[in-house]
Amino acid sequence: MTKTKNLLLVCALSFFIINLGVSIYFFNMKNISSVFKIAEKVNYFDEMKIYFPNIDDLIVTDISSSSFAIKGVIKNNDTIYNIINYFEDNKVEIKTLVIEPAQSFQRSMNIKLVLTK
Amino acid sequence: MYLVLRIISEQQGELYNVKAGGTLSFTKEVSSINFNIKTDPIKAIIISTNLHFWKTIGFEKDLLIEKEVFIFTNDAISELDQIFFTPVNSSLELNIVTQAWIRRDKLSEIFEIWDIKRSFPIYPEALLRNDSKETKYIRSKDSVLAFQKNIPCADRVPHNADGEIQSHISNLDIINDAKFIIPTIERRSLLTPLFCFLGAILLIFNIYCYSFIDKKEKYLIETSKVQNLLGSISKVYAEFLPGSIKEIRIQDSGRNGSVTLLDEKFTTSVIEKKLSKKYFVELKNNEGLKILLLNERVLDND
Numbered sequence: 280m281t282k283t284k285n286l287l288l289v290c291a292l293s294f295f296i297i298n299l300g301v302s303i304y305f306f307n308m309k310n311i312s313s314v315f316k317i318a319e320k321v322n323y324f325d326e327m328k329i330y331f332p333n334i335d336d337l338i339v340t341d342i343s344s345s346s347f348a349i350k351g352v353i354k355n356n357d358t359i360y361n362i363i364n365y366f367e368d369n370k371v372e373i374k375t376l377v378i379e380p381a382q383s384f385q386r387s388m389n390i391k392l393v394l395t396k
Numbered sequence: 397m398y399l400v401l402r403i404i405s406e407q408q409g410e411l412y413n414v415k416a417g418g419t420l421s422f423t424k425e426v427s428s429i430n431f432n433i434k435t436d437p438i439k440a441i442i443i444s445t446n447l448h449f450w451k452t453i454g455f456e457k458d459l460l461i462e463k464e465v466f467i468f469t470n471d472a473i474s475e476l477d478q479i480f481f482t483p484v485n486s487s488l489e490l491n492i493v494t495q496a497w498i499r500r501d502k503l504s505e506i507f508e509i510w511d512i513k514r515s516f517p518i519y520p521e522a523l524l525r526n527d528s529k530e531t532k533y534i535r536s537k538d539s540v541l542a543f544q545k546n547i548p549c550a551d552r553v554p555h556n557a558d559g560e561i562q563s564h565i566s567n568l569d570i571i572n573d574a575k576f577i578i579p580t581i582e583r584r585s586l587l588t589p590l591f592c593f594l595g596a597i598l599l600i601f602n603i604y605c606y607s608f609i610d611k612k613e614k615y616l617i618e619t620s621k622v623q624n625l626l627g628s629i630s631k632v633y634a635e636f637l638p639g640s641i642k643e644i645r646i647q648d649s650g651r652n653g654s655v656t657l658l659d660e661k662f663t664t665s666v667i668e669k670k671l672s673k674k675y676f677v678e679l680k681n682n683e684g685l686k687i688l689l690l691n692e693r694v695l696d697n698d
Contacts (some may be wrong), residue, residue, distance in 0.1 A: 376644075
């Protein structure tokens with residue numbers, strides 16, 4: 280009986296230690312602590328104005344608490360890739376991307392993005 | 397020298413100093429109401445004979461094979477798991493074997509009344525030893541106990557016993573082997589569920605973390621799908637008639653997309669070769685517009 284109880288204690292202790300180890304791993308290696316921080320509301324309009332000053336007629340609209348839309352006019356193809364990389368770095372998912380080349384002047388493009396935080 | 401508490405009843409108690417060798421020396425009377433373990437830092441407890449049981453029988457060699465077993469199972473009313481007992485004490489000279497026991501719930505009740513939370517060595521009063529030459533008579537609650545020289549346990553005697561009857565247990569000795577065995581497993585039994593509980597909480601946390609990381613990685617993959625589809629369209633961009641593109645739409649996080657063209661003669665023959673590995677290519681007509689649909693190939697579609 281005592282041996283069984285000891286064995287159970289060892290098993291419980293091992294279970295605890297293994298999980299503790301994995302938890303520490305997640306905390307340290309995967310930067311989990313950032314998940315528990317209160318998410319700061321990012322003002323994407325101001326940020327985009329700073330990082331992408333060449334976007335004209337920029338409009339940022341909140342769709343819901345987790346998704347929002349961006350609309351603007353760009354003159355350079357590379358800007359699209361830069362915008363995609365920017366949101367990738369900020370862990371924002373691009374649900375929809377619409378590019379409409381302007382009829383009169385093909386170098387100018389309207390872009391619309393629907394994003395999820 | 398250290399202090400010992402003798403618990404006589406739920407309310408009544410006495411404090412003793414223990415000299416080297418374990419000899420008790422009366423200090424003062426205490427009650428459960430005014431007793432404070434901080435002001436009287438005791439190191440052991442003696443439980444009076446009216447609160448515990450003991451028995452002595454004739455010597456049998458078999459009874460000494462294992463000292464830490466309860467040998468009076470037929471005499472105790474309670475089950476084995478409901479009592480604490482002392483090791484088997486014996487006197488080879490007198491050919492006797494003795495053991496004391498106490499109900500666990502009674503001990504818990506007493507400790508609760510006396511507000512004793514820490515664990516101490518607990519000695520049964522009946523197994524105190526008298527090392528002096530004379531028999532000592534002790535009044536313990538309603539009975540009189542006789543502690544004879546070097547006999548491992550006390551005997552109840554009539555009230556009219558010869559000799560002086562003292563009301564306290566001074567000059568008797570505490571015997572280290574005669575304390576109740578309170579298994580450490582009692583504490584461990586709490587540790588097992590505690591570790592299981594904490595482990596389960598951590599497991600839930602780990603699963604949550606794992607799924608979060610998975611989701612985070614998914615974001616990157618899905619965002620790169622947007623890039624992939626955009627890159628694929630760029631590769632075939634030269635095949636579109638200049639100025640014919642009305643709209644490029646990438647949907648569902650890059651899993652599918654469409655290119656709306658103002659070119660009625662557009663065919664997919666050239667671009668299909670370049671894109672068919674990754675995407676299902678389809679061309680639709682819609683009121684003079686050609687819509688090139690690109691849908692990601694997944695394993696289920698293959």
